[in-house]
Amino acid sequence: MIQFWEKRLQTGIVTEHKEYDERMKALRRELKDAVKKKFAGSLAIRMVDSGSCNACEAECNALSNPYYDLERLGIAFVASPRHADVMLLSGVLTFNMLPHVLDAYAQIPAPKWVITLGDCPVMQAPFEKGFAIEGPAGEHLPIAHHIPGCPPSPDAIIEGLLTFLGKI
Amino acid sequence: MRLIARFALEENEGLEVLTVYADRTERMRLEADERIDSIAGRHPAAIWFERKLHDDFGIAVDGAFDSRPLLHHERWPKLHPMRKHFDARTVLSSHPFKPYPYETVAGDGVFEVSVGPIHAGIIEPGHFHFSQAGEDMLHQEVRHFYKYRGIEKMLEGKTLEQAWPIVSRISGNASMAYQHALRDIAFAAANKPRSDRDRGYGALLLELERIIHHLTDLGFIPNDAGFGAALAYASMRAEEARRLMRRLTGHRFGFDALRDTVPGADAEAVRTFVRTLREQMRWFEAWITDIPSLLDRFDTTGVLTRFKALKYNTVGVVARASGVALDRRDDDFHRARGFETVTDDRGDVAARFTVRLRELFVSLEMMEKLLDGAQESLPDTSDASGEFEAYSEGALGELYLFVQLNNGRITRFFARDPSFMNWQALHLMMPGNIIADFPLINKSCDLSYAGNDL
Numbered sequence: 001m002i003q004f005w006e007k008r009l010q011t012g013i014v015t016e017h018k019e020y021d022e023r024m025k026a027l028r029r030e031l032k033d034a035v036k037k038k039f040a041g042s043l044a045i046r047m048v049d050s051g052s053c054n055a056c057e058a059e060c061n062a063l064s065n066p067y068y069d070l071e072r073l074g075i076a077f078v079a080s081p082r083h084a085d086v087m088l089l090s091g092v093l094t095f096n097m098l099p100h101v102l103d104a105y106a107q108i109p110a111p112k113w114v115i116t117l118g119d120c121p122v123m124q125a126p127f128e129k130g131f132a133i134e135g136p137a138g139e140h141l142p143i144a145h146h147i148p149g150c151p152p153s154p155d156a157i158i159e160g161l162l163t164f165l166g167k168i
Numbered sequence: 169m170r171l172i173a174r175f176a177l178e179e180n181e182g183l184e185v186l187t188v189y190a191d192r193t194e195r196m197r198l199e200a201d202e203r204i205d206s207i208a209g210r211h212p213a214a215i216w217f218e219r220k221l222h223d224d225f226g227i228a229v230d231g232a233f234d235s236r237p238l239l240h241h242e243r244w245p246k247l248h249p250m251r252k253h254f255d256a257r258t259v260l261s262s263h264p265f266k267p268y269p270y271e272t273v274a275g276d277g278v279f280e281v282s283v284g285p286i287h288a289g290i291i292e293p294g295h296f297h298f299s300q301a302g303e304d305m306l307h308q309e310v311r312h313f314y315k316y317r318g319i320e321k322m323l324e325g326k327t328l329e330q331a332w333p334i335v336s337r338i339s340g341n342a343s344m345a346y347q348h349a350l351r352d353i354a355f356a357a358a359n360k361p362r363s364d365r366d367r368g369y370g371a372l373l374l375e376l377e378r379i380i381h382h383l384t385d386l387g388f389i390p391n392d393a394g395f396g397a398a399l400a401y402a403s404m405r406a407e408e409a410r411r412l413m414r415r416l417t418g419h420r421f422g423f424d425a426l427r428d429t430v431p432g433a434d435a436e437a438v439r440t441f442v443r444t445l446r447e448q449m450r451w452f453e454a455w456i457t458d459i460p461s462l463l464d465r466f467d468t469t470g471v472l473t474r475f476k477a478l479k480y481n482t483v484g485v486v487a488r489a490s491g492v493a494l495d496r497r498d499d500d501f502h503r504a505r506g507f508e509t510v511t512d513d514r515g516d517v518a519a520r521f522t523v524r525l526r527e528l529f530v531s532l533e534m535m536e537k538l539l540d541g542a543q544e545s546l547p548d549t550s551d552a553s554g555e556f557e558a559y560s561e562g563a564l565g566e567l568y569l570f571v572q573l574n575n576g577r578i579t580r581f582f583a584r585d586p587s588f589m590n591w592q593a594l595h596l597m598m599p600g601n602i603i604a605d606f607p608l609i610n611k612s613c614d615l616s617y618a619g620n621d622l
Contacts, residue, residue: 003451003454003455003458004397004455007451007455014404047290048286048293049291049292049293049315050293051293051314051315051316051317051621052292052315052340052618053337053338053339053340053343053618054292054339054340054341054616054617054618055337055340055341055343055421055423056340057290057291057292058340058341058384058421059420060290061290061384061403062403062406062407062410064403065400065403065404065406065407066400066403066404067404067407077289077290079288079289080288081286091315092317094314094315094316094317095241095243095244095260095316096239096241096313096314096315096316097285097293097314097315099243100285100286100293100314104286125337126333126334126336126337127317127319127322127334127337128256128322129257130256130257130317130318130321130322131249131254131256131257131258131259131260131318131321132249132260132316132317132318133317133318150337150423151340151420151421153420
């Protein structure tokens with residue numbers, strides 16, 4: 001383990017470097033304040049994939065890497081919809097997933113919001129509406145905010161969450 | 169003999185079933201009663217193919233011991249969307265809920281645990297059904313196709329160029345594998361050889377995609393054994409690799425990157441990346457293999473024996489970690505560029521972890537030798553007709569694509585994602601393990617839902 005602590009001290013905090021410039025710092029400060037004010041210090045997100053290509057999930061996972069470190073802003077992905085304030089919905093809303101998505105939404109305690117993630121849930125991705133696809137999500141759920149991209153980059157997701165927090 | 173795929177085509181004369189083995193393809197025209205004999209006795213992995221044949225085309229399978237619907241969940245109306253007369257844009261009406269009979273084990277004190285489709289993390293949807301005796305897993309059933317988007321049908325009537333953005337996004341973390349194979353199909357359809365330089369560019373990005381994938385797993389597997397520091401470290405490396413992908417292709421996942429003309433890759437950026445990552449992962453290897461409590465969780469957990477890996481026709485890391493030397497890159501082109509097959513015969517989580525780590529170093533070496541690639545413009549396939557197939561070895565294993573074209577338009581698209589084979593073998597790794605080890609075993613295989621469900 002001594003190797004690890006050596007490495008840890010050598011590496012320092014990586015979140016501060018490379019393209020993580022002042023703009024991101026300001027953005028993060030703004031986001032932290034918004035979370036504190038509107039959600040008593042923490043915003044709990046339940047991510048639901050309703051039929052994506054898995055790139056949106058990969059980018060949400062990337063938000064936890066030390067370069068983005070979303071959780072230190074008080075924004076956390078939670079395991080149960082019953083712990084969540086927000087449903088972050090990716091994917092085209094397949095026929096097979098629709099009932100489960102509606103079920104998960106029903107389990108989120110009010111007040112609750114749905115944020116659509118990526119081009120799929122608004123049917124802007126290359127996938128065409130067909131028999132197995134029930135999107136756009138807006139026909140089934142009240143959408144409070146949309147984060148575009150295919151997939152949206154981790155930066156774009158953080159920015160999207162900030163815009164959402166500014167809106168409500 | 170290894171089963172690769174079993175699927176059907178519909179033409180004017182009726183239905184034809186193709187069974188693709190490693191060394192030959194059997195074709196069979198169906199009689200008017202549209203029945204086939206099951207081959208699941210010999211090839212257990214045929215079960216999902218045959219259940220899919222029924223859902224897609226209404227083909228009846230004689231001698232099948234599992235004839236439950238596969239793609240069509242509880243609320244599906246009775247229809248077979250891959251038939252030519254079925255309109256892809258039909259709006260389905262939800263039918264009354266018809267319960268799905270799960271595979272269960274009965275007995276005193278035996279209980280069932282249902283997990284999914286929405287899991288407790290940022291993961292794709294799928295369902296796992298366990299029969300438990302206390303903590304011990306007696307049996308597990310994998311039930312998927314929640315993400316079934318009907319892509320095979322969606323692509324019919326399109327040209328290869330129109331299909332490209334969709335095929336590119338069938339499975340986001342395997343986009344290069346799909347595009348690399350689709351590009352082979354485009355060249356074959358245009359009856360034009362694909363040059364080594366062209367293949368080299370695709371191979372370079374495919375190795376980068378594998379590196380991103382393996383790095384992610386090398387972090388998540390220890391994380392699922394309660395060792396989060398590995399995830400912090402490996403996820404930084406995965407992020408850097410993804411940024412290289414963006415630098416090379418303009419996109420963090422390389423969507424559509426193998427479609428357009430490219431003069432060549434930024435060799436200096438790749439070299440720097442390779443050098444740095446090799447150093448970093450040598451450090452990672454020395455660190456991670458020196459933590460006995462972690463390796464104790466990996467060793468003998470979730471064993472897939474070589475016999476079963478072969479019997480179930482598994483592919484990719486799962487097969488190689490069970491001692492099966494199976495890799496589509498095992499040819500002169502890739503060998504000349506530093507490729508060597510990595511295998512391990514233990515078949516457990518430790519083996520799958522080790523294979524990934526060793527493959528990562530092989531991929532780094534290959535990237536250094538694939539720097540002279542460049543991409544020509546996509547050949548013209550506007551009047552191409554015929555049947556074409558292609559393979560690629562993505563991070564998850566062997567991908568098989570079949571495309572039938574008629575005057576440049578797709579009349580049948582079939583993809584057998586590597587995960588389609590490996591998901592069917594997952595339950596074999598469970599008996600003898602406790603349910604708390606399921607996430608670890610599952611992660612060590614790291615299978616795709618999007619590619620599997622299509």
